[in-house]
Amino acid sequence: MQRYFTITQLTQEFDITTRTLRFYEAQGLVSPTRRGRQRLYTPGDRTRIKLILRGKRLGFSLNEIKEMIEMYGSAPGEAGQLRLLLDRIAARRAELLEKQRDIELTLVELDDVEAGAKARMAVLETGPGKTSGADAASEKS
Amino acid sequence: MQRYFTITQLTQEFDITTRTLRFYEAQGLVSPTRRGRQRLYTPGDRTRIKLILRGKRLGFSLNEIKEMIEMYGSAPGEAGQLRLLLDRIAARRAELLEKQRDIELTLVELDDVEAGAKARMAVLETGPGKTSGADAASEKS
DNA sequence: AGACGTGTTGACTTTAACGTAAAAAGGCGG
DNA sequence: CCGCCTTTTTACGTTAAAGTCAACACGTCT
Numbered sequence: 001m002q003r004y005f006t007i008t009q010l011t012q013e014f015d016i017t018t019r020t021l022r023f024y025e026a027q028g029l030v031s032p033t034r035r036g037r038q039r040l041y042t043p044g045d046r047t048r049i050k051l052i053l054r055g056k057r058l059g060f061s062l063n064e065i066k067e068m069i070e071m072y073g074s075a076p077g078e079a080g081q082l083r084l085l086l087d088r089i090a091a092r093r094a095e096l097l098e099k100q101r102d103i104e105l106t107l108v109e110l111d112d113v114e115a116g117a118k119a120r121m122a123v124l125e126t127g128p129g130k131t132s133g134a135d136a137a138s139e140k141s
Numbered sequence: 142m143q144r145y146f147t148i149t150q151l152t153q154e155f156d157i158t159t160r161t162l163r164f165y166e167a168q169g170l171v172s173p174t175r176r177g178r179q180r181l182y183t184p185g186d187r188t189r190i191k192l193i194l195r196g197k198r199l200g201f202s203l204n205e206i207k208e209m210i211e212m213y214g215s216a217p218g219e220a221g222q223l224r225l226l227l228d229r230i231a232a233r234r235a236e237l238l239e240k241q242r243d244i245e246l247t248l249v250e251l252d253d254v255e256a257g258a259k260a261r262m263a264v265l266e267t268g269p270g271k272t273s274g275a276d277a278a279s280e281k282s
Numbered sequence: 283a284g285a286c287g288t289g290t291t292g293a294c295t296t297t298a299a300c301g302t303a304a305a306a307a308g309g310c311g312g
Numbered sequence: 313c314c315g316c317c318t319t320t321t322t323a324c325g326t327t328a329a330a331g332t333c334a335a336c337a338c339g340t341c342t
Binding site for chain 1: 298299300301302307308
């Protein structure tokens with residue numbers, strides 16, 4: 001079990017550049033310890049990086065991701081702070097649910113396009129008889 | 142039933158600026174017709190705009206969105222083109238499914254954080270007895 | 283005709299998220 | 313000790329996606 005990761009190990013694992021990791025550090029998203037000048041990433045840092053990349057895949061900005069990560073480590077004690085935290089959680093959850101709906105809609109549409117394409121493929125293979133005019137433009141509210 | 146939308150109608154409906162719509166037009170994402178110089182958006186243009194915004198919410202770039210929209214309108218006839226189209230559809234679907242998984246993971250984590258916060262709230266309300274050391278840092282592979 | 287609101291075009295600026303290049307500092311094998 | 317490699321720091325460049333600003337073109341209300 002390896003205690004620390006070097007920067008290049010992580011860049012290879014996640015297919016990113018050193019520039020990216022240093023940039024994330026400059027933005028306060030990770031804070032690797034140092035041996036002299038050299039950065040040493042703990043397994044904890046590594047999971048934070050995974051969280052960052054996941055956030056990016058979902059289209060969140062680095063600032064938003066930073067907020068979310070800070071939620072994770074937060075143990076603010078005070079009641080007002082907790083209320084605020086709960087609000088932020090609710091907001092994020094709403095965004096995520098919207099994204100879920102967006103994805104499902106998009107998947108359905110992709111299915112439609114694929115079905116149409118496959119139908120045309122079939123026609124081409126069996127020899128073009130007569131072009132069927134089934135063109136679903138899908139114009140809803 | 143209104144035949145056309147003006148640019149400001151759409152900016153108000155979707156909460157974007159005129160600059161944005163003109164930019165999308167410059168990128169070839171929409172092509173409103175003109176009455177003189179003025180842009181007139183059809184219901185079809187309007188749905189395209191909805192598609193664009195949905196794509197943005199999912200973190201796709203305008204170029205990616207353009208590709209996807211072009212898939213929709215595509216009836217390329219030729220077999221090679223259709224193969225290529227099917228490949229692209231498969232690729233997009235894979236991305237979307239990954240995003241789905243990412244979202245589900247994130248939702249679970251949000252649930253965790255929320256549960257922790259609510260627990261601390263409860264302690265604060267009933268009067269702090271003794272701080273329970275149940276701190277789930279969640280360090281998985 | 284004058285003023286007003288709305289729309290258009292063009293140019294310049296901004297912001298996020300890195301890329302790229304230069305120079306110096308360790309560490310390490312021969 | 314020397315050369316080589318990785319890492320670091322600093323600084324400037326780039327790209328996508330708009331924002332901002334200025335000036336001009338319409339239709340129209342009065």
